[in-house]
Amino acid sequence: MSILEKNIQALVSGVNEPLARKLIDFFQNSKHVRFSLDENLNIFDQKNQVFMYSDIEQEIAFFQKSILEKTLRYPFVCIYGVGNALLIKNLTLFYKHIFIFESEIELFVLALSVIDLSEELRSGKIYLVDTKEEKINAQLSLLFDQNDMFEYLGLYEMFMNSYYKKYFIDEIAKIDRIICDNINLVIRNLDPSSMIPLKCYDNFIQNIPAMLKNISFQRIIQERKNQFKNCIVVCAGPSLEKQIPLLKKYQENFVIFCADGAFPLLHKNDITPDYVLNLDCQDKTSVFFKNIKSLDKTLFVFSQSTHFDVIKLVCESKLNFSIVLSDSLYCKNINMHDFGHLDTGTHVGHMCYALALALGFKNIVIIGQDLAYNKEGNSHFNDFILGKDLDSTLNIPSLKILAYGGEDEVLTHLAWDDYRKKLEFLFANNTQAKFYNATEGGARIAFTKELSFEECCLKFGDEKKKSLEMPKILTLNRSDKLLKKVLENLKKDLNIINQTLEDAKVLKDALEKILSSNKALPLEFLLSVYKNIEHFNSFMDNNSLFQDRVLKGVFFKRGLEISKIILAKIAEEEKYLFLIITAYKVWLVLLIEKLNIRKESLQKII
Structure with missing residues (x-):
């Protein structure tokens, strides 16, 4: 060769x-x-x-x-x-x-x-x-x-x-x-001060019992995969309202995936989506699910990070729902593979497309996915419950990007632009399906074909969709056995966190004592201290519990502070090691704080 x-x-x-x-x-x-x-x-x-x-x-x-x-x-x-x-x-x-x-x-x-x-x-x-x-x-x-x-x-x-x-x-x-x-x-996505990753983890822990007592996501895939070819994903951008008449006309010809924010508008217009999705870790999205009449044909699909108040509300409303585990490592680590995993992404539109792909759809039509402000400066359609200008109140830095159609520019903000890039990554890596952007407004999204919604309806809406039975929930006995198994895994996690907290506190106290000694520290001693730091790092970096990305921002902070020292180009080894030890002591304070929060989440279920 x-x-x-x-x-x-x-x-x-x-x-x-x-x-x-x-x-x-x-x-x-x-x-x-x-x-x-x-x-x-x-x-x-x-x-x-x-x-x-x-x-x-x-x-x-x-x-x-x-x-x-x-x-x-x-x-x-x-x-x-x-x-x-x-x-x-x-x-x-x-x-x-x-x-x-x-x-x-x-x-x-x-x-x-x-x-x-x-x-x-x-x-x-x-x-x-x-x-x-x-x-x-x-x-x-x-x-x-x-x-x-x-x-x-x-x-x-x-x-x-x-x-x-x-x-x-x-x-x-x-x-x-x-x-x-x-x-x-x-x-x-790596702000060390952000509480969102830990909030998502906390919601996940509290949602486990409800997940086990309702429809298994894996059962949805087993019973419904490859049943249809054509679907519409409905998002809540300002362009959505103009598409409602056609959507209502063709609702029996397409499977409809609906982002939670768009659901009230569809419900108001007597459009029944097949799937309604939500992944928001905050409880404000519960307003999308209030006062809903019985919807026997609609399946609500929630991420494991959906706020538990939303889950409580849909339980009380007796809606059909499933809680799906994301492909996050912290979901995979509890060994619930029988329930299945989904690339939920970081926004509900991404989750809709991922579910459509998991169900084997070949032609995915997109409406309402503006990812930009309209000419009036609105971020959502006029009747959006949280306010048509919601995003303009969030103080997110704005920028101009290529508009739908490829000729003009449109005003967006950094979060939307990040969503767009992640969608392009998703679309580029799933060539088994074709994505038709029929939003007719907003930002241009690569790896999609731009086609008017009317053309898409005429092209793909030529036959009625068949009715599907709602997947059954697990038996109570099966659910209880799974919960017992999950609790055993989570108890192991709690034990590891308790031991790690103890080790981190001992190391932090030792570093504080060394740094406050005001003595000239010889290289040999500094190297032995650094070896202890490396040993602790190695344990954290090679333990799947800490590499599940719940604490990703915390680890970014570790590297960020070390990078600052590296960039100083310090040739003297003693000075370099002293600065590393100083930075590491500060980082341990942050790590201990976040580990304690994660510990509290585990204690809620255990």
Whole structure:
């Protein structure tokens, strides 16, 4: 097997099959050759009539030395240009991850033909990024959200040699903007002071008994998957009202998924959705479910993080409902796989599309998904219960983006823009279905086809949907057995948290005592203290309970403070370690606070 074949095979078995396919296609079919190798593995650029290196060994050594000096103690490095890959191989000794960005597939082929990087590519130590890949945002959002990456995103910097800096400056500027956008997208969801992750966890814990006594999500999938091809997802944007007459006319021809905020408008207009979804961790959304007459054909689907007051209300109203576990690790860790999991995302529209995909729909029509203000400055339709201008009162930074239709711009805000990007990631990675954006307003959403709602109704609404029986709930005996099993797992979690709290407090007290001693601390002693910190870190980083992302913002804070110290480029080891110990002591205070809150949630059910 050739070196190129080994490297391509490693890409396929890793997480970069799209690049592997591109490399194979280029190698087999391309007749145009822009770059070539001489006997010294120097690369000649025929377009610019120049070699990549004037002195290959000297330039690679100089570039390597320059990168290492500028990235002292960095866990990762980003480089534009694959070059001849010798530099990349050399740098693997110094970093956990190396990201290589390149726009020329031919250069990838040349580099991977002469240097064996298969082990590093397979393990994820080296990641090659094709900057012309259509789904690059989806790739980067996954890469930067890795557990050993998101903490240190503040260290991002792009390095390139003189050749790339001269001939690829526009490509470098473009990919730099894309990278920064994706980094900011990850970071915006990592506010260490936010109580939302812990609130979602608390709701999840309190919702477990109700989940076990009502319709199993897995049973919904088993009984209803692939029963229909065409559906409509109804969201609560300002454009929704104009679509109501057509929706009412064709409601018997489509399965209708309805976001909770849009449900009162449909109910008022005698439109009966098949599914109504909610994932809001706050109790304000309970107003959407008040004074509802019996709806035998409607199934209400709630996320495990839905506020327990909403669940209480639908129980009292005797509505048919299911609580679905998200694909969050904290849901998977309690071993309730029989109940199924769903990629609920971070907003109800995302959850609607994910459920439609899980049920096997092939044509998903979207209405009311504006993700932008309309011309009057409204964020929702006129009769929206929480106020048609709700989002304008939230003080979220606004920006202009490409509008529906692709010709104008529309005003949105950061949260909506993040939702849009996450939807594009979802749509890009689910090519088994086609998404038709019939919103006819708001923001343009990539990986959807824009088509008017009327055209969609005519195209897909040609036959009546058949009636489906409501899935049955579990027997009381089965429900009680499952609850007992869940409680046993949660008791184990509580024991681990109690022990971790004790260890964290002991470590914090020890660090406080050391830092308040006002003595000159020798390097050997500081190293032994740092070893204790590393031991505690290792325990936290390798325990699935703490890597379930409930405390993701807390871990981001740890990396953020360490990154600040790394960026100071402190050569003196004693000073560096002293600052690390100081920062870690402060971080332990935050960790202890959040662990205590999580402990209180577990105690409510145990």
